[in-house]
Amino acid sequence: MYDARGRWPRRRLAAGLSVRAIVPNAITAAALCSGLTGIRFAIAGDFEKSVQAVIVAALLDGIDGRAARLLKAETRFGAELDSLADAISFGVAPALIVYLWTLNALPGLGWIAALAFAICCVLRLARFNARLDMLDQPHKSAGFLTGVPAPLGAGLAFLPMYLWIGTSRPEFANPVVVSLWMLINAFLMISNLPTLSWSRLSPPRGVRIGLIALVGLTVSALLIEPWLTLVGLTVFYLALLPLGLITYLRVKRQGFPAKATPAGASAALPDDGAH
Template structure:
């Protein structure tokens, strides 16, 4: 996840290059995520597409750990935020674009390459927008607990949906380069869109459902180990279904905030 910098006083112990010892751990995890994404390209060049996808998914898991490790260690820095964005642009922008291009889009070189470029460029633009807003106080989506657009790691996961289906079924219809090109472009625009999507704070289950959610997470992990590709299809479809849910929830939250603001103004009068 994106490492939002909250600058801390300089620690006493430092590495020779000027990076604090406690900042070393999250940045090392970010570097591992970058290497995993690049390794996915290597697998795709060799024609091993399942391993290529798995490498990008591993990069996504590591990306979810590095930001939490930085917050846990109180090692959030501008360096970490910049490194995280650069790693994400490669692991979730360039790598998926090249993997999908080598898999099927190369059959229509012109249109396929444009679709791959659109995905990679929009991922980079999304991350640049995120960095540009780090110091902005006024962020309506974030203040309400929502994200703006589809996050880069989830965008990569969505881009691989046709490949998941192709691996599960072996049906060449899921590898149709024209359909996959349109799917890549759609996901590209979802990443840079202003569509409010559900953030982690909005996915917190109520107290009476938490045991059930824990059981569901455990079953999902078991399913990933036994039927990984079908499980990835299911997870991806669930996330797609949550996009309109996020739009509706944001509209409701926005109306409630507007009513509360007007009520407070009336009370002050």
């Protein structure tokens, strides 16, 4: 029906979600389905596909926030949906995949390590949501994140699997070592360690052309030798952790102004998937 002005009324969903907001939230739903499908592959014993499914979920997770901003469809609903999807795709799914892969050889310690990883991921996301409207966030105001983001935490947790698949060496599936590795990653996610965000990654002008070439070569390496390339990318990120801490301490000594974020400003993905 036409409205009083003779125009079609703007179509909205029953809960107040605009039609335009469907796109970023559909991407979030796709990421959730990809993470859950990773569990299905792990149950079937196809661990390569299970890891690939979680990686696809991480890629989609990095897109939905940007799509929301591009379409000006940032909503609190999207932010909550994204966190719930992340809890499953990057908390529950990696924990179950790694447990079905090797941790089930240690029903006690292995399950505790899997539980610790999953619950720490959920706690991180809950902390992130609780701070959405907080104005005083020293790490964020200086351009840093707090702890390892959930998608990257999942990627780090899979490091032993990358090595196991890429080299076919059974020692990388040692359940004791993998359990300890899962516990370390669980701690990194809920820690107060300042980590570098995209806004801090600003290479000098002189190397930017070379950086473009490096990205192209990395994509080629992922197509040719994906698992060992993932090992290299994971090790590179681990090397950035102490660099992030050193950079933050230097910035803190120099002093930085607090950047107030307007209360109520929310998005489908407030930090481009870095929560």
